[in-house]
Amino acid sequence: MYPRLKNLYHSSLKDKRFDTIIIGSGLGGLTTAVLLAKAGKKVLVLEKHYVPGGFTHTFKRKKMVWDVGVHYVGQMSDKDGLLRKSFDYLTDNKLKWADIGDVYDQVIIKGDTYDFVKGIQNQIKQLIHYFPNEEIAIRKYFDLVEKVASNSKWFFGERAMPYWLSNTLGYFFRKKFYKYSDRTTYDVLSELTNNEKLISVLSAQCGNYGLTPKQSSFGIHAMVVEHFIDGGNYPIGGASSIHKYLIEELEKHGGELALKADVKNVIIKNNKAIGVLMQNEDQLFANKVVSNAAHNTFKNLLVMN
Ligand SMILES: Cc1cc2nc3c(=O)[nH]c(=O)nc-3n(C[C@H](O)[C@H](O)[C@H](O)COP(=O)(O)OP(=O)(O)OC[C@H]3O[C@@H](n4cnc5c(N)ncnc54)[C@H](O)[C@@H]3O)c2cc1C
Incomplete structure (x- = not known):
């Protein structure tokens, strides 16, 4: 073409x-x-x-x-979601998406396979199945992912605010996100657990943002994890x-x-x-x-x- x-x-x-x-x-x-x-x-x-x-x-x-x-994108199955609606608007509804199935990521570490399954509760259950002694750390991790991803919306929302508003109140919108965006993924994960294999599995999606856990921002990591939590979609064609x-x-x-x-x-x-x-x-x-x-x-x- x-x-x-x-x-x-x-x-x-x-x-x-x-x-x-x-x-x-x-x-x-x-x-x-x-x-x-x-x-x-x-x-x-x-x-x-x-x-x-x-x-x-x-x-x-x-x-x-x-x-x-780009080989998969999250949040495209929710026709009323902001991201899906944005793509529909941008392509005049021409771009279609195919659900890639219940397992949207697969991590293989030293011959052991770990599936990332659609839906936060399914994924928590699956990880507890792989790491039965780490239930508390796993649950805390997903609570944190949801919290930081939610704070990121205020961070980005502030960028779109009028100058006078961002100049006066911007700090309060940004500060909760900065708390974790300024820390590395490894730093935050090693506070939750000292199980290095679990840390590796939880950080494995780093391929999506291209930095190792000791270099990447936990803020970005949490946003990417949350983005795919309900599965992935492939652009048809x-x-x-x-x-x-x-x-x-x-x-x-x-x-x-x-x-x-x-x-x-x-x-x-x-x-x-x-x-x-x-x-x-x-x-x-x-x-x-x-x-x-x-x-x-x-x-x-x-x-x-
Ligand atoms: C290997 C890989 C896999 C990925 N997989 C996924 C995935 O599965 N899902 C997902 O959501 N994201 C994925 N990403 C991330 C995603 O691809 C990027 O975040 C996104 O495509 C970046 O888009 P962009 O417009 O910012 O930049 P780019 O796509 O990099 O576009 C920048 C453009 O600017 C042009 N350009 C640069 N300099 C000049 C110049 N001086 N004059 C004119 N043109 C110039 C370049 O040629 C290029 O076309 C992946 C990234 C990589 C590298």
């Missing part, structure tokens, strides 16, 4: 004026782009790869499709369906996507981002610039010009 000629970057884009330029067409960039386009804004997404979608890329080998990143339907929706609402569009840096004037400089030295301007290029933004794109 890609690269589609119509999506390849062309210098004529520099003659247009955009409300928002978005750097990167990963899930974050495309979500922002669709929301803005649906709100009537003129949006341009610049993607340096010749395939859009970031970690929703897939590739084909011998008729089989392989996902490079593979991870690339996610970006495919997002792009369809973006273009339906007048947004544009340019591939092979490598941003060299963000143009800053009077401490405000006013546009981007491309690798070919084209300059593109917009009222707002949003970067979805994660740490690349701070490492490479914010050169003071």
Whole structure:
């Protein structure tokens, strides 16, 4: 399907004026782009790869499709849940999900297999079955996961509040989450138990956020565990369906996507981002610039010009 000629970057884009330029067409960039386009804004997404979608890329080998990143997402079975409703809105109900079954994760440590089963009570029961002497620690762990995940909603909610409110009351919304986000997963777990095997099993989902238990924040760990607690769902058609339907929706609402569009840096004037400089030295301007290029933004794109 890609690269589609119509999506390849062309210098004529520099003659247009955009409300928002978005750097990167990963899930974050495309979500922002669709929301803005649906709100009537003129949006341009610049993607340096010749395939859009970031970690929703897939590739084909011998008729089989392989996902490079996203391979399951939680909370998609609840049609009335916020996350599911968000995806439905963003893809105009086109993206469909398949339940991946009662066991959504499987951990194998030194030949022993541990299933992660759907539903918090089922999972507690299953873990007590594996570690009968650790019932208290297991129950305390899940209480803590639920508490910290719930506090994270206040933390993120505060980000969306008006400046005056966040400036005056923000601290109180953030502080409960900071208490655990500032501690490592290993640190918190080893307070609950000294059973290293149980700690390993409880931390095994760290593959989802990419840091070891001694490096990761317990706040993020708790959010990920809670996210999958009721099971996982697979995007029908593979991870690339996610970006495919997002792009369809973006273009339906007048947004544009340019591939092979490598941003060299963000143009800053009077401490405000006013546009981007491309690798070919084209300059593109917009009222707002949003970067979805994660740490690349701070490492490479914010050169003071
Ligand atoms: C191996 C792996 C497995 C994962 N599995 C899951 C999972 O099963 N479920 C789940 O929910 N999450 C999973 N994740 C996490 C999830 O994939 C990511 O959190 C999410 O896709 C990140 O999206 P993003 O938009 O922030 O960034 P990205 O997907 O990284 O997108 C950033 C985009 O910016 C582009 N870009 C960068 N610099 C520039 C530039 N200068 N100019 C133009 N474009 C630029 C990049 O090419 C890229 O397309 C997994 C991650 C990995 C690595």
